[in-house]
Amino acid sequence: MSFLDEKSATFQLLGLTFDWSIVISTVIAALIVFLLVFVLSRNLTMKPGKKQNVLEAIVDFTDGIVDSSLPSSIGNELKLTAFTLFLFIFVSNEMGLAVQVAFGDVTYVKSPTTNPIVTMGLALLVVGLANFVGVSKLGFKGYFKTTFMSPMAFLLPINIFEQFTNYLTLALRLYGNIMAGEMLLTLITNWGNPSHLGLTIVPAFFLSMLWQAFSLFIGAIQAFIFVTLMSIYTSEHAVAE
Amino acid sequence: MLNGILLVNAGEQLALGNMLFVLLTFVVLLFFIGKFAWKPITKMMQDRADKIANDLDSAESNKNEAAELVSKRNAELQATQAEATTIINNAKDTASKRSDDIIAQARDNASSMKVKANAEIAQERSEAMADVKNEVADLSVSIAQKIIQKELKLDDQKALIDAYIGELEAK
Structure with missing residues (x-):
């Protein structure tokens, strides 16, 4: 479960720091997607x-x-990117609902998308891809005009700012939805723990079942939204008006 | 967390490494899915779309061909019917002509046979008449002989004539 103050285990490689839970969860999600499709x-x-x-x-x-x-x-x-991205985000969203593996204080296997860094990596990929396709289709001049000077030139500062808000909203929407879902699931589970409050386990069982179903739904919707926004951003950059 | 969002604290580099790792993982996944699944499945879907389009086209042309064959066959059927009618009519004509001929021939035969028969009858009658004439002549001669040979009385003569008539009747 990804709480904001959660402890993490890290390792260093080539001067960069990696988080074990991100590395393991991402690789597992990618493997699931690949095996499924294969x-x-x-x-x-x-x-x-x-x-x-x-x-x-x-x-x-x-x-x-x-x-x-x-x-x-x-x-x-x-289309290949959209297909892979959809499945990867979908599996990443739902993974933690089924399996979470923790040793000590650190959760090593969980939904990768409960970590904002993962969602920002994916958002960066999408925004970068959209801009790249824009430049390659319209040339740099056309891309600049379509992206930053439309519908009118004086909107340039707002359009530049919009690129950052696009990126941040894309990342944080996914992260917020999935993280909140799993956090609430943990709260429900804790509430139902017999050692805390006695017989709350019965309502907690049904409540967690309901919430898991809802989280499954949210996970699918978020994957759909992510891919939809990828194609919409691309069209904003790459289709001249 | 804030470091992660704004990517500012390069000292810790937690965000950068993890993001790069996620991107790398995704790109590798993209590569393998593209190689093992995407290419074959999209090719198969395209092939199917092409096949369906081809099948539709060929179905259209087959349909046209079939319609053409049907109209052709109908025309042939009509021609055949007309031909059959002519043949039957011809046969009827020939038959009636032939029956007329046969009847006419029979009539000729009958009339010629009648003529022949009439001629034969006439000939036989004349022959018979000739025979009778000869008989009468012979009879008269022999009556005359008998009259001459015997000088007869009236009664004798009467008896003689009766005898001759009886003789004639017996003949």
């Missing part, structure tokens, strides 16, 4: 079976998100 994509046929139908439904879903805000000349290059 298993689903075996034995592809023209007439799809059950597994292939599931995979194609996800692909159609993320393709639809990209197509809804980008022309196919730009969108087709982003």
Whole structure:
């Protein structure tokens, strides 16, 4: 559980500091996503079976998100990223609901997205990608005009500021939703602990069940929003008005 | 935490390392998914879309072909029916002509046979008449002979004539 004052275990490599729980959780999330997709994509046929139908439904879903805000000349290059990002964030959001592994004070395996640094890394990727696609499609001049001087040139300072707010809101929205969900789940669990308050375990059981279901829903919605915003930001940078 | 959000405290570098790690993990994941799953699945989906489009096109052309065949067959059917009607009509004509011929021939035959029969009858009748004439002549000669040979009385003569008539009747 990622409380703000949580202890963490770190290690140093190449002069950089890494957090063990982030490293382990992220790698596990990535492995789950890869194994899931790998298993689903075996034995592809023209007439799809059950597994292939599931995979194609996800692909159609993320393709639809990209197509809804980008022309196919730009969108087709982003579809793989949208697909991977959606699954990665979805798995990252839901992981901690099922499994959390802690040794001593440190939680080593949890939802990676309960850590703001992880969500900021992903937001940085999205914002950077959107700007990069903008420059590569419109040239630097066109990109600058579309991004910072639109709809009018005097909005330049606001538009520059908007880039930072885009980045921060993208990161903190995801982090806030998932972190709050898991924090409340921990509070409910503690409340239901028989050693604290006696028979509250019964209502706490049902309450935590309800809250887990809601967190699953929130996790899916947040993954969807993240990918949607990726394509919307890209269209803001890369589609000339 | 604030350090993490604003990326300012380079001394600790906690944010930078972790962010780089997350980015790296994501890029590696992207690479492997692209290699093992994305390419085959998108290719398969594209192939399917192409196949469906092709099948639709070929179904359209097959349909047109079938319609063409049907109209062609209908035309052929009509032509065949017309031909059959002509054949039947021809056959009827030929048959009636032939029956007329046969009847006419039979009539000819019958009339010629009648003529022939009439001629034969006439000939036989004339032959018979000739025979009768000869008989009468012979009879008269022999009556005359008998009259001459015997000088008869009236009664004798009467008896003689009766005898001859009886002889004639017996003949």
